[in-house]
Amino acid sequence: SKINQARAPVFQAPEAAAGTDNYAFEENAYDQAGAASTPTATAASTTAASSTTAPGSASSAASTATTAASGSSTFVAPTPPQPVTYNYRVEQAPAATLANVASTTLPGDSSAVGRPAQHVPPRSTAGSNANSSTRNSISLPGGGREGSDDEDNSDIPQNDGAADAGMDFETMTREEMDMYLEKRYEEAQKVGEMSFTLTLSDRAARKARREGVLEELTMGGQLDGEEDEDDDTGLGSDLDDSDGDMDEESDNIVLCQYDKVSRTKSKWKCVLKDGIMLINGRDYLFHKANGDFEW
């Protein structure tokens, strides 16, 4: 009954979100089906799984926010199979929706200060590989300049009681991670309200993928047997030729708009406007620019 209670009020809000990113919610369902091991979680997940995918996932995602009501929590395991969409889409929609859902289903809970913070997995904008914030902490789309290398988890005051300073998610095996998740889940049961996300930072995810660690995690972690999307041949995978050329961003970049781009044989001409340039560490602005390139 509590679960139904949790499901009923949240159907309005996530439906709009379910339209935007069904893919991400599918992922949530898969993760929850695989990871849920205790009876209460099983009850919630079977109820969720028995309904259609989108609303079921929406309710399970919603139950993350309404854990006080339902007493169960969901957690999103690391998402190894989709390093690409992980970078681009997955984080943005769930984060925004979870915040929305939280605000609509818990009336009177006006301030977010002091509540356990909603974790948003790191994310970088499409095509960009700007350094993301520290793993296991919130960051915004676009990432920040300081990567996980610069910040120490223990320096940041954490309101939600997470004690992850010593954890090294990138090198844990699946068994260790399972035990860690169970431990966190049990803690949450006592507290009554928890929501957390384990993700790898962008850099770590790419590195892990290259070193084949993520493959191992992928193979072990799929308990429901469902083969998620392409891993090897997805956009931006390591198989792309000369993708490394386009990926480095620590150097000079020009962000602008183009009026016209034209070419004659191998001579390119472009008319650009409203640009910001970062060159040799200095910023320049222009209102209009003309470029002549030889290909």
Place this chain on the structure above:
Amino acid sequence: MSQYYEHYRKSSIGLALIDSLDVLIQSGHINPQLAMRVLAQFDTSIAEALSNRVRSRATFRARLDNYRSLDDVWTFVLSSPTFRFENDNVTADKVKIVACKAKVPGEA
């Protein structure tokens, strides 16, 4: 309200803003929703500032290593570019240009 491009978030000032918002979120002073609003406002403001308040011009020549056009976004990778501003010349080894289609004023 028309949609503005988000690629300016990758500039130095955009990244600095994102870093600051990150710190604020982690310390619990703002929620992620507000930070998204701030970034949307940044998109609007930077577009307006660049088109209305910047007056300088530039020209540049380079060798084109790589070009790509997808969804009305041109991406070039240039090598050995020379940029010429008003009495200022700048050279670099490599530069990447990300250019979105220019918006006609008054149109979404």
